[in-house]
Amino acid sequence: MSSENGPGDGGAAGAPPEQLALIRESVRKAKEPRARPRTWRGAALAEELPVARVLVDKGVLHLDRCFDYAVPAELDAEAQPGVRVRVRFGAGRHRVREGRREGGGLIDGFLIERRAESDYSGPLAALAQVVSPEPVLDPELLGLARAVADRYAGSLADVLQLAVPPRSARAEKRPSPAPLPPPSAPGPGSWARYEHGPALLRALASGGSPRAVWHALPGPGWSEELARAVAAALASDRGALVVVPDGRTASRVDAALTALLGEGRHALLTADAGPEKRYRQWLAVRRGSVRAVVGTRAAMFAPVRDLGLVALWDDGDGSHSEQHAPQPHAREVLQLRAAQDTCAFLLGSWSCTVEAAQLVESGWARPVVAGRDQVRRAAPLVRTVGDGDLARDEAARAARLPSLAWQAAREGLRHGPVLVQVPRRGYLPRMACAQCRAPARCRHCAGPLQGQDAGVLRCEWCGRDEAAWHCPECGAFRLRAQVVGARRTAEELGRAFPAVPVRTSGREHVLDTVPGAPALVVSTPGAEPVAEGGYAAALLLDGWAMLGRPDLRAGEEALRRWIGAAALVRPQEEGGTVVVVAEPTLRPVQALVRWDPVGHALRELAERAELGFPPVSRMASVAGPAEALADFLGTARLPGEAEVLGPVPVPDAPAGRPRRPGASPPGEHGERVLIRVPPGSGAALAAALKAAQAARTARGGAEGVRVRIDPPDIG
Structure with a gap:
């Protein structure tokens, strides 16, 4: 073989130098991005922006990116950014990476953008179908979904499944009503009972973006007060979004808004409405016909135009924590929206969570509370x-x-x-001091202690045995099982x-x-x-x-x-x-x-800061079979300041009851570790866990390992 043959010359051995030069030039051009893509069937392409970037509906992490497809001329008008499409997705690993169609079936996706060129130089598969010309994914919702996916170590496709409801063709055919003019600014009403209540409404009505943690007085007045906050935001010609724990609570806010503003100014997004009605109302919001939304957990992604206020009622309710991957919490999503859209944020409850107290203590939000005289008059x-x-x-x-x-x-x-x-x-029973009833906690990581056989105490977080426990509160040595x-x-x-x-x-x-x-x-x-x-x-x-x-x-x-x-x-x-x-x-x-939930939350926050507990620290739970969990931890590039607690066994639930979070399927030996990082390292932790999980899925070995950021149950 001639020594002039370089890599890629293949069967050109012995060819004249001129021919070799032509071959090398053709190879070089083939590797460069093409001004116009070649399709696998040579179909006629759109004249302008013939490349479509598509996010396929695959929730696996190693496919958490967009793929390029060619836009056929017959789909040029309908294939606009934000629409639902169907594409052919390759079955082989290299075909998946390149987006070619040499096998594989149709799969749903979203058209993210149109481009003039593709980064891939080979033949592109063409869009198979535009499911609907209705654009359902705008840049704001896409940016929010990406931020949520990154925060919770999840995939963008999984977040969009939560954010965009299933399509109903009949709902899309029905026109949405014309938007109503902004209402007049409401009076303070019962907000006058709070020290900064009237000022909050004035700021909303004037187009301001205050951030407040509102400790509502007992009684039924909270729903009418929440409705007035929404009305104030609408009066500034902006939108408003209210997320509540359940359908019963949503109905109360719905009734209060209707009584204050009348019909047609807000949409109610709950599962009780049914798929078609819910999608019709969601479309009215996305089209700008309705500027206010009240709904349960899924409404946290509602595409409200010109968002001026996001509000959450009772953030401590477990219903605000999504159970589908990547399991975001409504409070965190609304905080992201407040930052992304530069809008007002209102967190209200009769009680007070530690996270709400932290928002006030950090200066991110201001408290809206009533004086002690008002509290005594309203409370039983x-x-x-x-x-x-x-x-x-x-x-x-x-x-x-x-x-x-x-x-x-x-x-x-x-x-x-x-x-x-x-x-x-x-x-489940845990141990507490028999004298002062303080919970028994591990001296190493402050996790809860539970009784084992032969009277041994063991930490549920780090798995260490505790042989010489004594109560740090009162000094007693005797324990009792809690009720x-x-x-x-x-x-x-x-x-x-x-x-x-x-x-x-x-x-x-x-x-x-x-x-x-x-x-x-x-x-x-x-x-x-x-x-x-x-x-x-x-x-x-x-x-x-x-x-x-x-x-x-x-x-x-x-x-x-x-x-x-x-x-x-x-x-x-x-x-x-x-x-x-x-x-x-x-x-x-x-x-x-x-009747002092705020004082209780502040004391809890101070103790958690001393012990390094959430929300002062960020924590993640990784659970699965023992061997898979060990392999995951061995490959994850955790931040240097990360502290790994465990592993500890995760017991399965008794027969007939749902398995607790992190439990392995029956017959598998499940374990769990908790990974704790200090403030400021949460994003690095999420990125490391996401990268490790993506690497395992690419190798086909991610089954059985479950990652959850900010787990609600850490023992």
Whole structure:
């Protein structure tokens, strides 16, 4: 072979120098980007911008990018950025990378942009079909989806599945109504009860972008106050978005907005509406016909035009955390939108999460609170029943209802309905100090300790055994198992009050409202119906079942659940009384008695800052079979300051119950690690975990390993 033959000359050995030069030139040109792409069938292409960049509907991380396709001339008019398309996706690995069609079937995707050239020099597959000429993905929504995917170590395609609802052809054919002119700015109304309430409305109405954490007063006025904030944003000729935990709450805000502004100014986006109606309302928002949206979790991505306000009610509710990959939280998504669109941000609740307290402490948001006099006038009287009272109470042992609760219920039933909150069953037992009831935590990482065989304590986070535990609060050495679950039932309470009707509200059947007539309303946390005129009294039973949950947020969540129920009770001036069955000296109980959720959240935040807990730190959970988890950790290039806690076994749930997050399929030995990084390293952690997972999927070995950023349950 001639020594002049270089790489790529192939079968040109012995050819004249002129021919070799032509061959080399043709190879060089083939490797350069082409002004016009070649298609695999030689179809006629669009005259202008013949290349379409398409995001295919594949949620795997190693395909989290766009692919180039040729735009046939017959699809030129409809193939515009933002429309849904169908393309052929190659089956072989090299064909997937190049976007060629030499095998593979049709797959859905979004057309992201039109280009004059392609970075790939080979033949491009042509767009197979434009599903609909309706552009459903604009640059703002695409940018938000990309930011969410990066924050949660997920794929853009998975986020867009959450952001863009399924298509309904009939809904697209129906024209949207013409937009209404902006309403006039509303008066302060009951916002006057808050120290900075009227100023917040004035800022919204004048086009400002305030960021506020709003601690709502107990009672039904919060929905009307939220509606006034939306009306103020609309008055500035901007849009507004409100996200609430469930359909019942959305209905209350919907009714308040309709009463304040009339019909046609807002859309209600909930799953109860059905796919076609929901898509029709979503299209009205995207087309600009409607400038305000109220909805549940999925509405956090609603494409509101000229967004001026994003608002979230009760951010501590677990419904705000998406269960589908990459599992974003509505609060974080709305924070991203507030930064991306430079709009106002309003976080409201009767209670206060640690994340909300951190927003205020960092200066990112301002507090909107009422004075103590206003709080005392609006809140009910709160009384407590502790363990010592129960031990001496004959009525509690006989009827499983403390005498104080019995008296409050009997007195309340003379004037109206009485709410009885009963915790759900199934909270796993953890260990606590037998003397002061402080949760037992690991000395190494401050994770929760649980009892093992032969009396050994083991940390659920890092897996270390604890042989010489003592309570850092009081110095005691004895432990006790925390209460496992609720044992009082609606039937037992019915026997205690045989002449009173009993209504139940829970997972199987959730009541929205109840009449103001005397009745016992037994409800699980979060399912409490609203009573006409408010409840005369409320009994919060089995407080240890709330406080004993195996979770960092046990105290915060118990207080949120208690305040959510107590806020439905009449004010103390009208005889409203709440009885909570829990140890009076515990911090969440004291915060309920004083009606001080903000102070409780600030103290929790200070403790978490000292121990390095979220939200002061960023944390990720990685779970899967032991071998796969070890391989993942061995390949992940974690930030240098990352701290790996574990691995520890992840037990499967009992038969008939859903598996806990991170649990492996039955028969597999599942483990979990927690990875903690200091503030400022969250983005680097997410990028490292995403890269490691993408590498495993490219090798075909990612099954069984689950990554979650900011897991809600860390033990």
